[in-house]
Amino acid sequence: xxxEGAEGVKRATLPFPTRRDVVTLWRESQVVTRSARDRQQPxxxxxxxxxxxxxVVLHPTEGDVPTETGDHRSIERLNGSRGKSMQxxxxxxxxxxxIIAIVGALALLGCSEEIQPAIINDLDNQSFTFANGVxxxxxxxxxxxxxxxxxxxxxxxxxxxxxxxxxxxxxxxxVLTVTFSTYASGTGPQANNTITLNPCDFDRSNKTLIIxxxxxxxxxxxxxxxxx
Numbered sequence: 334x335x336x337e338g339a340e341g342v343k344r345a346t347l348p349f350p351t352r353r354d355v356v357t358l359w360r361e362s363q364v365v366t367r368s369a370r371d372r373q374q375p376x377x378x379x380x381x382x383x384x385x386x387x388x389v390v391l392h393p394t395e396g397d398v399p400t401e402t403g404d405h406r407s408i409e410r411l412n413g414s415r416g417k418s419m420q421x422x423x424x425x426x427x428x429x430x431x432i433i434a435i436v437g438a439l440a441l442l443g444c445s446e447e448i449q450p451a452i453i454n455d456l457d458n459q460s461f462t463f464a465n466g467v468x469x470x471x472x473x474x475x476x477x478x479x480x481x482x483x484x485x486x487x488x489x490x491x492x493x494x495x496x497x498x499x500x501x502x503x504x505x506x507x508v509l510t511v512t513f514s515t516y517a518s519g520t521g522p523q524a525n526n527t528i529t530l531n532p533c534d535f536d537r538s539n540k541t542l543i544i545x546x547x548x549x550x551x552x553x554x555x556x557x558x559x560x561x
Contacts, residue, residue: 447538450505455535456482458560461542461553466493468544468551469509469528472520480542481559491522498522507533507544 459482466478469491478493482502489502489509496516502509507530511522522528530544540555 448534448536448543451507451533451535451542452504453486455537456486456504456542456556458483458558459556460559461556463544463551463553465551468530468546468549470516470521472516480553483559493521496521498526504533506531 460479461481462477462479464477466473466476469478469480473493473495476493476495478491481490481492482488483490486504487502489500491498491509491511496514498511498514498516498521500510500512509522509528509530511524511526511528514521514523514526516522528546530546532543532545532550534543535541536543536552542553542556544551544553
């Protein structure tokens, strides 16, 4: 509406709003506010829904911020839990493999109550033949060699096709000290040589002698009484 002023200039004036106009404006503002809230509601519902896919329920923790593309941190926690579970499974399997290996090694060695460190009564006046004499001397490799004990197992005689060596013996471990030898130099034990046998065990079930020297282990044929 235009109204002429004192100077003759026409000025624009606005009509005073009525009560109906105020009510109409308030209702329109409520509609706009409700529309904006409805547009935000799906996003809020998605943010509150922290249930990951694949049917696994994870409880949200402080610091987790889900996004519209999915709760990536919950998925990372899920993958981390799976990784820890697989790691525990691998450790368990490794432990079982080690136990099986140890049991197998003990079985190969024949470890039982019947196998014990050799004592005087096990060896005295007995002769034990080994298919490979390398445990006594490198030159006796692949050569059958017999080891006999006398005098309460304090004396020994070592013999093979290439010679004989005799001397004294101590047990636990078995230490053979050569005092006399008919072996030519480089073909077998020589006088003053010491042969340490560890282990030096006797298998009471099979009557065999189990001896070792470094990384070499040999098992004899069943013992035979001397003079038989």
